[in-house]
Amino acid sequence: MDRRDFMKTTVNGVAAAAMAGLMGFPALAAATRRITQNRRDMKKIIIIDGGPRRNMNTAGMLRAFAEGAESAGEDVEVKTVRLYELDYRGCMSCMACKVKGKASNICKFKDALAPILEEIALADGLVLGSPIYFGDVTGQMRTFLERLAFPWLSYNDYSMTATKRMPVVLIETMNGTPERNNDNGYGSMEYCLASALGEPEHIIAYNTCQVKDYARFELAGFSEDAKRRWREEHWEKDLQKAFDAGRKMAESILR
Numbered sequence: 001m002d003r004r005d006f007m008k009t010t011v012n013g014v015a016a017a018a019m020a021g022l023m024g025f026p027a028l029a030a031a032t033r034r035i036t037q038n039r040r041d042m043k044k045i046i047i048i049d050g051g052p053r054r055n056m057n058t059a060g061m062l063r064a065f066a067e068g069a070e071s072a073g074e075d076v077e078v079k080t081v082r083l084y085e086l087d088y089r090g091c092m093s094c095m096a097c098k099v100k101g102k103a104s105n106i107c108k109f110k111d112a113l114a115p116i117l118e119e120i121a122l123a124d125g126l127v128l129g130s131p132i133y134f135g136d137v138t139g140q141m142r143t144f145l146e147r148l149a150f151p152w153l154s155y156n157d158y159s160m161t162a163t164k165r166m167p168v169v170l171i172e173t174m175n176g177t178p179e180r181n182n183d184n185g186y187g188s189m190e191y192c193l194a195s196a197l198g199e200p201e202h203i204i205a206y207n208t209c210q211v212k213d214y215a216r217f218e219l220a221g222f223s224e225d226a227k228r229r230w231r232e233e234h235w236e237k238d239l240q241k242a243f244d245a246g247r248k249m250a251e252s253i254l255r
């Protein structure tokens, strides 16, 4: 399915629901809106946005992923968590997850991340998205991953075990190109994710436009023209890749 066709369908669906409501058919409006919260067979995909900007490249890719997943049907709920809007710490080394007889593969430290980690443990799919900063994912993403992964690690036998396995997609955006980049991606955390949840799929948007207007900033190292040309050629395709991956993940967990 083409991402833009899906967008048109969604806009029409919302308009139809609003219209039905206005015309005094509340039952029809409710059906059209697809109230799904209490369905027993709902599957859940959690998207973790590790970038600070709400409306730029990483958020755009994650939105396209969410739309793709939602296009697979009403039985998939997609929740996006923006790490930069949460107040949380990295692993505190409290060792509460490793106490004899009470070991847990979900972090016990109580802060704003705790309920998200509980939700991830029971989710059906996980998506992580981050811009590349100095070759790595953002500090916020790394901090989140410490909390996610340390409880998975057994110091008895060095295995990595999550509550359940699930499909994982890792999304990155960066200035680098496929030929020239300094990308370490999710680094050593990728091994943890692969061992505990499953081998991740990767989607990378290269050579992104870091700003909307290059003329406003000291960015002489970049050619605005070259950036624009790259964007015209690649950005829609990158979004479509994210959309397709979302659709594929949703279809696989609905199967």
Ligand SMILES: Cc1cc2nc3c(=O)[nH]c(=O)nc-3n(C[C@H](O)[C@H](O)[C@H](O)COP(=O)(O)O)c2cc1C
Pocket: 051, 052, 053, 056, 057, 058, 059, 131, 132, 133, 134, 135, 136, 173, 174, 175, 176, 181, 182, 208, 209, 210
């Ligand atoms: C602090 C900082 C460090 C960055 N470091 C790199 C880097 O090492 N390699 C790279 O290719 N891009 C780097 N970038 C560019 C971003 O990864 C790129 O513009 C990304 O698409 C931004 O994502 P966003 O639009 O979602 O914020 C850096 C940007 C910032 C702000």
